[in-house]
Amino acid sequence: MGPQVPLITNYLTQHFLDDAAVGLEGYERLGGYAALRRALENSPADLIELITSAGLQGRGGAGFSTGLKWSFMPADGELPKYLVCNGDESEPGSFKDRILMERGPHQLLEGILIAAWATGAEKTFLYVRGEYERPAEALERAIAEARARGIVGTNVCGSDFAHDIVVIRGAGAYICGEETGLLESLEGKKGQPRKKPPFPAQYGAFGRPTTVNNVETLCHVPHIVNNGADWFRGFGTEKSPGxxxxxxxxxxxxxxxxxxxxxxxxxxxxxxxxxxxxxxxxxxxxxxxxxxxxxxxxxxxxxxxxxxxxxxxxxxxxxxxxxxxxERTCMVRASVVIAHFFRDESCGQCTQCREGTGWIHKLVERIERGAGVMEDITVLEDICAKMEGQTICAFADAAAWPIQGMLRHFRGEFEAHVVQRRCGFAESFEL
Ligand SMILES: Cc1cc2nc3c(=O)[nH]c(=O)nc-3n(C[C@H](O)[C@H](O)[C@H](O)COP(=O)(O)O)c2cc1C
Ligand code: SF4
Structure with a gap:
């Protein structure tokens, strides 16, 4: 953890900086679950309005308005409806959700319970990345503590609201982080994204209306309920609050x-x-x-x-x-690492993605070892352009963007590899 978390804005991190606050008692000492009790006194519609006006945007990558997403859930009382908390955290370079789950499990449970009340969900599937053993254990412990105290269960905090939370261990693939790939995996199938529409709010887990939210997104919710939309908007920019x-x-x-x-x-x-x-x-x-x-x-x-x-x-x-x-890093070599990852993780349903990721990897690898020709660079650009916006899910875009970025800013390094027929970065990391 970084040593310089500024005290003025560490509302999200204060819980996990304090060892004692990992358990229920410590969390309650810091004011934990007060927001849930307050939320239960408000109507779901009022809560959705609060989160919308706070301007909270999903922290899972796409940045979609959380309040708007909640409003898509059918407001009728027909059950079951579900909440899925996305703790797959499969994006290389990302490790925030791991810490939030492991060090602040009750903060997440409180966010989940408020979101469940707002969207009318009777059960949450908390989908945790397969490799995240300690976070999953911390969550299991926290759920047991909360259940024993009547915070999770048939009468949440003594109210008429019933909600259960179960931890599901992930299947070990990047694509299971994509929300519909996750839903398939949750149902015990191969983690392959679904065509949208229908979106999860109409047809989600087991065909029922479902809201999918990222771990961090839900961790912000109790703080907004406690402090209000204006407080949240006091941080960040006008268009990206918090x-x-x-x-x-x-x-x-x-x-x-x-x-x-x-x-x-x-x-x-x-x-x-x-x-x-x-x-x-x-x-x-x-x-x-x-x-x-x-x-x-x-x-x-x-x-x-x-x-x-x-x-x-x-x-x-x-x-x-x-x-x-x-400056020691060879950007062509970095591109090989990126391309290798996306080639291996494509679920294979869409031709542009399955074939495109394979071709990108072959070409950058060839350029890196000094066997490429100038035309490879233009072919790379062409393949990347043809992968964007063409496929069932955004994975193909996500595989093309980083290579496009490397070519945009470091094209000279690709060309130098072709001209010199070798990599000129003696100190770069090994492949
Ligand atoms: C290829 C791919 C991988 C994704 N992986 C994750 C992930 O690991 N965790 C996550 O929360 N969202 C991930 N997402 C985004 C989810 O599909 C979804 O938008 C998100 O969980 C919604 O939550 P939010 O609105 O709170 O951000 C991924 C999306 C794509 C296209
Ligand atoms: S874009 Fe790639 S990962 Fe997404 S569904 Fe198509 S083949 Fe699968």
Missing amino acids: TTLFGVSGQIARPGLFELPLGTPLDELVFEHAGGPAADQRVKGVIPGGLSMPVLPADQLDVPMANEFLRERRTMLGTGGVMVMD
């Missing part, structure tokens, strides 16, 4: 998790909070939002970390997983 968790990794002095307002400049995050690169190095490029987001070169790090600004630089916030590369 704080978020930035996970900084790579060639950086102080890798870690930093809770900061959205709109914090990327250079402030990298150089001040995360301590910058090693003493004798300079930053070469930064991936701002997890592996699927296009890289930014060193001269573009003055950008505020919010989608409205990042889009102008042709990248996005994604999951806030910031990966720093210094």
